[in-house]
Structures are given as C-alpha cells and as structure tokens.
Amino acid sequence: MRHLKAGRLAADIGGTFTDVAVECGPRRVTAKVLTTPSEPEKGVIHGILEVLKNAGLSPADVEVFVHGTTLATNALIERKGATTALVTTEGFRDVIEIGRESRFDQYDINLVKPQPLVPRSLRVTVPERVAVDGSVVMPLDLRGLEGHVQAFRAANVTSIAVGFLHSYVNPSHEELVGKRLRELMPDAYVSLSSRICPEVREYERLMTTCANAYVQPLIAGYLQRLRAELDRIGLSASMVLMTSGGGLTTLQNACELPIRLVESGPAGGAILASHVGTTSGESSLLSFDMGGTTAKICIIDNSEPLKSRSFEVARSKRFMKGSGMPIRIPVIEMVEIGAGGGSIARVDTLGRIQVGPDSATSEPGPACYGRGGANATVTDADLVLGKIDPLHFAGGSIKLHADASRNAIASHVSAVSGSEIEMGAFGICEVVEENMANASRVHAIERGKDVRARTMVAFGGAAPLHAARLAEKLGIKRVIVPRSAGVGSAVGFLRAPLSYEVVRSLFVKIKKLDVDAANRQFDEMIAEAASVVCAAKPDAPLEIRRSVFLRYSGQGHEIDVPLPDRPLTASDQDSITEAFTQAYQALYRRTISQADIEALSWAVTVIAIEDRSAETIPFAGADGEASPLRQSRLFDGRLGRFFDSPVYWRDAIGVSQSIEGPAVIAEDETSTVVTSSFVASIDSSGSIILEAKH
Incomplete structure (x- = not known):
C-alpha cells in the first residue's frame, strides 16, 4: 500500500538543542535533541529519525524539508x-x-x-x-x-x-x-x-x-554533508533553507549566499509569533524567544514582524551600536542577548551577579545535565527554584540532577556573594529577566513603540519558564504560549513562505524620476528573485512586492516605502512623495517640506503563493478539568518566597479550566510557569493564555 506524504518537516539547530517538527495531516510530532557542535548534521539526522519514528513515518514519506541554523552566526561570533x-x-x-x-x-x-x-x-x-x-x-x-x-x-x-x-x-x-x-x-x-x-x-x-x-566554506560544506546524509537515510525530499528575512530559499542559493542564513532560527520564531497572533486575533505583539544560548525580542505590528536592511553581529559590548560587524541583508528586526538556559552565571568583583553572554551550550551543558558541566547556569537556577519538571525535561530524554545544580550555584554564586543557594538561584533569574526586560524597553523606545499595550508570545525551550515574570517587569497583561512552544522556531519554519528578496541601489531624485530606468531595474530584480523561488517550486503562482528606500536630500539614512505592485508610471511621483511624507511624519513627528526627496535603493520580494489552509493543526481539547500531577516547591519572584504549587500536564487541561498562579504547566519540550500575578487557561487553538489578575 502506498504511503501518504507527510507534508513538511523542519529542523532548527540552536546552540544547545536541535529542534525538529513534522506535520502529517492533522498531527504534529516534535523532538528536541542535543546539538552536536563538531558535526551538526549528526544531531539533525538523530532528531529527524526520532521524530519520524514517533510519528510512524519513514523518510520517504516527507515532501519537503525546511532547515535553519545558527552555524553562520556562531562562526562569525567565535571567529x-x-x-x-x-x-x-x-x-x-x-x-x-x-x-x-x-x-x-x-x-x-x-x-x-x-x-x-x-x-x-x-x-x-x-x-x-x-x-x-x-x-x-x-x-x-x-x-x-x-x-x-x-x-x-x-x-x-x-x-x-x-x-x-x-x-x-x-x-x-x-x-x-x-x-x-x-x-x-x-x-x-x-x-x-x-x-x-x-x-x-x-x-x-x-x-x-x-x-x-x-x-561560505563552513556552511556550504555542512549543507552538502547534510544533503548527503538525508539521501543516505532515504529522505529524498527537496531541502529549503530559512533566511534571516523570514522567507525560504534553495540549497544552491544558500550555499552561494550563506550570509543570508545568519539569524535564520530567530526569524522562524518571529514567523511563528505572527501566525499565533493571527490565529488568536492579536495583531500587536512582542515575540519572546528564549532557548539554550540566547534570548530574542521582536516587535510585531499588524501581524508582520518589523523588518530591517542591516544589523550587527558579534557586538563586543551589549546594546552598543557600532561595537559589532555590520551585515547588510534583509532581516527580521530583533534584539538578541546572551541570555539562554545555558547562560553562565558568576559574581563580579563588586559582588554583583552577572549572567552570560557565554553559554555552557550542549557540551558539557548546565551542571544539572550530568555531562561534566560545573558552572552555574540559568537552567540550574530554574531547577532549584522549582520551575522545571525534572521528570519530563526534553521529553524525558535528559535526566536532570538537582544536587549538581545546587552545588554549582553554591560554589560559583552563593559562596562568593554570601547568600543562600535559593537566593543565589533567584538572583540569577532576576538578573537574566531584568536584562531581557531592559533589552525589550530599549528596543521598543528606539522604534517609538510601547510594549505595555502588547501581547507577549513566548516560545523556545526556556521562554515559558520566564515569560510571566518578564511580563510583570514590562507591565504586559497577556501572554500566549503556543502549542509546541519548546520547538517554536522549527514550527515557525513550517509557516514561512517560499520567497526571496533582492535589493539594488539606484540613486535618483523623485521629482526627476526616470520611470523607464526604474522599471528596467525592477524587471532585472524580479527575474533574479523569481529564478530562486521557481527553482524550488516551478509551477507556483507568484506574488511580487516592491518598495523603495527614500530620504530627504542630505540625510544619511532612508525609510522603506511600499510601491504599487505594478510597473511605475510618471503619475506615481506624487503618490511616492505623499507615502514618504506620511512615513517620515509617523516616525519623526515632522516633515521637511522644502527638501528634495531622493531614492537610494529599490527592493523586490517574490513570494510563491501556496494554499496554507491545510497547515492549521486542529485542537480538540481535553474534557473536564485536570488534576495536578504532583506538587512543586515553586519560588514566586514577585512575592519573594516559595509556594507548594501544583504541576499540571498541559494536554490534560480542559478548555474551560482556569489555573491560578503560582503553578507549573508541564509538557515534553518546556514548562510554563504561572506566577501569582496570572491566571492560566487553554484557548480554542490549544495555546496557553496567561491573563493578569489585576
């Protein structure tokens, strides 16, 4: 009997874990395995075989494989x-x-x-x-x-x-x-x-x-080895790569332009947050992605992540512009800090707890992994504070050692600062959460945004553990933890469009716009972008989006202004001028009426139009109300003390059930901590919703 195709398979390599997700009809199956830094393709293949086995599928059943990786980012950071x-x-x-x-x-x-x-x-x-x-x-x-x-x-x-x-x-x-x-x-x-x-x-x-x-030699070599390994196990499906701009590209293009893969994992998380917001009827969001190595914050307006044309990699000073290397590619705009579950904690010469940016990664990992790690990390602090269910961590594949966490915190934090072990663990979490809160505030203020009116979408293996406390610090009243949050970026890959963006410079003053020259350049750019998209999906109908980067004459930076999705005409000069004036007014609260407007660069994005209706995984929900699995001694940061708190299994919670914090909601890839400020429930899509009590 012929097997049915499984649809889309995705894998995301992080600094600590490699996340894999497969969707087959109405089901989604996920897996979380430790990253293998020396040979990352081994971790990917391990995760793929595990998730396919759990789904009852063979490699031949996969239609398309979507991949994202931090390897390019790490190579730049680590030189x-x-x-x-x-x-x-x-x-x-x-x-x-x-x-x-x-x-x-x-x-x-x-x-x-x-x-x-x-x-x-x-x-x-x-x-x-x-x-x-x-x-x-x-x-x-x-x-x-x-x-x-x-x-x-x-x-x-x-x-x-x-x-x-x-x-x-x-x-x-x-x-x-x-x-x-x-x-x-x-x-x-x-x-x-x-x-x-x-x-x-x-x-x-x-x-x-x-x-x-x-x-390029590192990434191209890795991708070619991974392709060979996929063929070896019988997974012959086409392989597409997640780009930093939120689209998917071909293997050949990724090998030629691997710089486009920098920040590909975080981009998948932002795509997931946008999808969750659309499903939940929320268009103004703060995406919070915290994994084993870093935390990423992204602002989403009108269900679209903010985009940028440039960013910095490997900053030598946190939040300090100019301290890293500038990279100019299409990218989803976000702030990233070294604050993950594996981030290492220490006490500085002034007696202050510092966390990150260095990480224990997967080798040897946090002390509680029992793999030789001796440093105190955020994950160790979470375990001591009762936030992690040690029986179900990473689906039960990794046994956690609470004594090792306590010893690491005692040696590296409490003994130096003169605090008790629990207070040392609390200090680690408070520092990392305040670092993330400060990064969120700075990121939002620089863009004229207010985080307090937004709904937070939390995903990644560590984000649900810290989301409620972070929301308390930011004044956010509503938090969404989607299904499969622990492998959120991999799930986001499955929602990403097959698309490619091309940007080229062509300097011209708008009042002297040569529409023929601009249209000739657009035709060349559309052909280049379409060749990449059509190589992956030859018969797909295409959507073409155009924009131009404009500024007042003499200024040093530009504003991205959308253009009509058609060739330009002479009559478009007035509409382009008006669109730029409105965008400039919204951003800077003023205009410069006497200054000329000039275009510096032009952009085209070609998107394959696909029927995504089958990609929504239905959620039936549990009947009745769940009883706690057990009690946990959970520390509540706002109240500053431990509580005997119930631990619930996520899939057992009924859709009409409310759970008052403090409590823990456990699942295979992560745990959601409900602090005393929030009440948790499950919505119609299966997401955990945390609503502030006051």
Whole structure:
C-alpha cells in the first residue's frame, strides 16, 4: 500500500538543542535533541529519525524539508570561519578596518575595536576605478593578480571576497576578477560584492561580502554533508533553507549566499509569533524567544514582524551600536542577548551577579545535565527554584540532577556573594529577566513603540519558564504560549513562505524620476528573485512586492516605502512623495517640506503563493478539568518566597479550566510557569493564555 506524504518537516539547530517538527495531516510530532557542535548534521539526522519514528513515518514519506541554523552566526561570533582574502580597489585596502571613523564608546579610553575578518596581510588591491554613475574612470588591470594568488596559496586561503568601489552600479570589473580567480584557484570560494550586497556604502558592502566569504566554506560544506546524509537515510525530499528575512530559499542559493542564513532560527520564531497572533486575533505583539544560548525580542505590528536592511553581529559590548560587524541583508528586526538556559552565571568583583553572554551550550551543558558541566547556569537556577519538571525535561530524554545544580550555584554564586543557594538561584533569574526586560524597553523606545499595550508570545525551550515574570517587569497583561512552544522556531519554519528578496541601489531624485530606468531595474530584480523561488517550486503562482528606500536630500539614512505592485508610471511621483511624507511624519513627528526627496535603493520580494489552509493543526481539547500531577516547591519572584504549587500536564487541561498562579504547566519540550500575578487557561487553538489578575 502506498504511503501518504507527510507534508513538511523542519529542523532548527540552536546552540544547545536541535529542534525538529513534522506535520502529517492533522498531527504534529516534535523532538528536541542535543546539538552536536563538531558535526551538526549528526544531531539533525538523530532528531529527524526520532521524530519520524514517533510519528510512524519513514523518510520517504516527507515532501519537503525546511532547515535553519545558527552555524553562520556562531562562526562569525567565535571567529571560526575560513582563512579569507579580500581583493579591492587600489587605495581602499583598509576600508573594513577604518569603518565609519567613529568610536562606538567615546568615553572608554581602553576601547578596542573588533578585529576585521580579513587581516591586512590578506587584503590586496588592483588598479581599477568605476565612477558613481557606472562609467569606467580607470580600466581594470589584472597583471598583478597572479602574484596576489601566490600569496593567497602560501597563506592557505580558501575563500576570497571581491569588492570594488561603485560595483553595485557596474559589476563588470568584479566579474572579470572573479572569473580569473576561479581559473587560478579553482578550489577556492569567491564572493563578489555586486552579487552579495549590490548597494551603496562601501564599508557595509565590503563587510557583508567578507562575512559571506568567511562562512561560505563552513556552511556550504555542512549543507552538502547534510544533503548527503538525508539521501543516505532515504529522505529524498527537496531541502529549503530559512533566511534571516523570514522567507525560504534553495540549497544552491544558500550555499552561494550563506550570509543570508545568519539569524535564520530567530526569524522562524518571529514567523511563528505572527501566525499565533493571527490565529488568536492579536495583531500587536512582542515575540519572546528564549532557548539554550540566547534570548530574542521582536516587535510585531499588524501581524508582520518589523523588518530591517542591516544589523550587527558579534557586538563586543551589549546594546552598543557600532561595537559589532555590520551585515547588510534583509532581516527580521530583533534584539538578541546572551541570555539562554545555558547562560553562565558568576559574581563580579563588586559582588554583583552577572549572567552570560557565554553559554555552557550542549557540551558539557548546565551542571544539572550530568555531562561534566560545573558552572552555574540559568537552567540550574530554574531547577532549584522549582520551575522545571525534572521528570519530563526534553521529553524525558535528559535526566536532570538537582544536587549538581545546587552545588554549582553554591560554589560559583552563593559562596562568593554570601547568600543562600535559593537566593543565589533567584538572583540569577532576576538578573537574566531584568536584562531581557531592559533589552525589550530599549528596543521598543528606539522604534517609538510601547510594549505595555502588547501581547507577549513566548516560545523556545526556556521562554515559558520566564515569560510571566518578564511580563510583570514590562507591565504586559497577556501572554500566549503556543502549542509546541519548546520547538517554536522549527514550527515557525513550517509557516514561512517560499520567497526571496533582492535589493539594488539606484540613486535618483523623485521629482526627476526616470520611470523607464526604474522599471528596467525592477524587471532585472524580479527575474533574479523569481529564478530562486521557481527553482524550488516551478509551477507556483507568484506574488511580487516592491518598495523603495527614500530620504530627504542630505540625510544619511532612508525609510522603506511600499510601491504599487505594478510597473511605475510618471503619475506615481506624487503618490511616492505623499507615502514618504506620511512615513517620515509617523516616525519623526515632522516633515521637511522644502527638501528634495531622493531614492537610494529599490527592493523586490517574490513570494510563491501556496494554499496554507491545510497547515492549521486542529485542537480538540481535553474534557473536564485536570488534576495536578504532583506538587512543586515553586519560588514566586514577585512575592519573594516559595509556594507548594501544583504541576499540571498541559494536554490534560480542559478548555474551560482556569489555573491560578503560582503553578507549573508541564509538557515534553518546556514548562510554563504561572506566577501569582496570572491566571492560566487553554484557548480554542490549544495555546496557553496567561491573563493578569489585576
């Protein structure tokens, strides 16, 4: 008898856990396994085989596999990428080191700027020059390139970035150098800035191109090994990758532009939060994703996560703009801090508890895992405070050792600060929750938003443990914990559209808009984006979204303004001007009527239109009211003391049942802590709803 296809399978590699989810008809089955950092594909395959076995499926039953990973992010943060060289325009060798010629902390006399990914010895130049309008000022001279290649070979260079001045408007010189490099070093990876980031601002463009080159051998090699492993186990379904902008792309595109995979896991979580908000009738949300290594906060308006064209990776100072490396790609805008379940706690020289950003990860993991970890972590504190059900942690696959947690906190926190073990654990949780609250406030204020009027959507293995207390600190009155929250990003992958975004710079004043030139560029961009989407789904109808980045003449930053989903006409000048004026007024509460409006870059997103109606997993709900599984000695942060609190099993709670905090709601991938400020219930979609009592 022929097997029915299972639909979509997803896997998300985190710093501590690899999460896997499969949806087959009306069912969703999930698994959570420890990440295998040295060979991450092994953890993915382990999780896939486990989840398929539990679902009663074989690898051949899968139609499509959606994957996201933090490997690119970790390689940049940990500086574990390839030996990379840079070829650039003569006279511009040090652009990536000079940066913006500013100090990110002008009062720090000991400030040390982050080292560039490419050392100066591997940054070389060639004679060439293209003007801002694309005309050739100095022809390209390739005669010295062979000498540079000899130096690259001697330094064991495996990846080369090529970035010339104004190549975004005329890429011919980069393409010639790229062709020659591939002839001279056929085994090396070559990244062209005109392909990776065809936009103005040479510092950001070169940094993005260098970052792509730096991670490309690692990511391309990993993805190819994973594809081979999938074929080995009989999973021949097409493989698509989650991008940082919230869409899905092909394996080939991901291998060519792996920088687009940075922040792919968190992007999946934001997609899940948007879907949950739509299902629950909530359009103004604060997405809270906390895993084993980091916590991510994202603002969602009108059921759409805020988007950005740039962000920073590997900041040397938390929340300090300019202290990291700028990456210019389409990205869902969020703030990320080193505050996960595995974040390590310590006491500083002033006697203050500090948490993160370093993490115990999966090897050796928190002390309670019993895998050799000796440091006190957030997970250890949660266990001591009664927030975690040790019998069902990670579906019962990991046995937790409470004594090891107590010993770690006693040694690294309580003995140094002079507090009791329980107070040390409470201090760890309070610090990490205040760090997250502060990050949320700063992120919202910078964008003119108010978090207090929003509904929080909490997911990730650790977020439901801390969501209620975080909501108390932020003044949020309603929290949603969706089904399968512990593997939220993987579930979000299953809701992501197959789409691709292309951005290119074309400078023009709107009052002198050449609509023919703009439309020609749009046609080229649509063709490029559609080729990626159609490679993954050839017959899907396409939706095309266009926008333009506008500013007043003389300003340094732009605003993204949507355009009609059709070719531009001369009559669109007035509507574009009006749309920019309204957007500028909403953002800055003023306009500059006498200033010209100019366009710097243009964007196209091509989306495959798919029938997603079958992707809603029905929820029947339990009958009657659940009885507690047992009692837990749970510490309530607001009241500052322990309570004998009931522990409920999530799937047993009836849809009409109310559970007053303090209480714990346990499930396979996580636990939801209901503090004394909240009452919990299950809604019609199966989500846990926490409502403030007052």
